[in-house]
Amino acid sequence: SQEKAPNSIIKFLENQECEAWLWFIHNQLSLFNDTIKKMEKEKSTAVHAARQLYNLQEKLLERKAALFMGLKVKSILATQERPQVEVFKQSVHTFYEGCISYLQEWSSSFTDMKCFSWTLLEDPPGWDEVESSLRYVSSKLPNIHINETELFDEVTSVKTYTSDKIGLWDRDIKPADERWAEMFTHFKHQNVPFKNVAIICQFAMCLPGTNASVERIFSLMNNTWTNERNRLGLETLKALLITRVNFDDCSEFQTC
Helix, strand or coil, rough: CCCCCCCCHHHHCCCCCCCHHHHHHHHHHHHHHHHHHHHHCCCCCCHHHHHHHHHHHHHHHHHHCCCCCCCCHHHHHHCCCCHHHHHHHHHHHHHHHHHHHHHHHHHHHHHHHHHHHHCCCCCCCCCCHHHHEEEEEHHHHHCCCCCHHHHHHHHHHCCCCCCCHHHHHHHHCCCHHHHHHHHHHHHHHHCCCCCCHHHHHHHHHHCCCHHHHHHHHHHHHHHHHHCHHCCHHHHHHHHHHHHHHCCCHHHHHHHH
16 A cells, blocks of 8 residues: 555656656657557567567667657656756666667567568568578578579569559558468469579478467477376377467367
């Protein structure tokens, strides 16, 4: 209760500068929280995670340049002495620098994923981007043959198809995997080749961005393989997990 709160907390909350810091951190937490949610959502890939980290860095750079603090913080600082305000502003600048430096170091492992950003289908792909992906995939999978000439024509087909679709996809907030599935289905019905571009897409989309999806499966396994059901065979458990992970309801399962 407020009456029994420790004196240290009471003194902290009575200090207006501390209140300013609480409001400042509150303004930053929403940015980080939104990024984490996007990175850890289902079907998130390394390419998607790399894009989210890049976007976060860009937003922090903009905030650093503007020394963004928020109106509530500024209203509190308006009541403080000038030296205190200058120290606070310098601390805010240091905060942004520390965040950006940490993100740059932490996201270095995602650097190679930048060449696959076109697979998110946020814009019609360009050949230079696809060529960079081809070079990377060929270096990692030397035994996989991708016909460069056919790939160029397939990318042209992708570019033509996506030019009219991206606006609709963005409006419906359709994820990248569903965009590719829709396009490949269309290509299949129209006998448009896509086997080479599909190889690159499969490579890009099989790389998980975080271990959140794995943790979800372990959580499902623990909920399924309980003490009361400890005689479940491994094959039965595997089948149950595959069903629960890949199907939303029984009607969807029956259609397959």
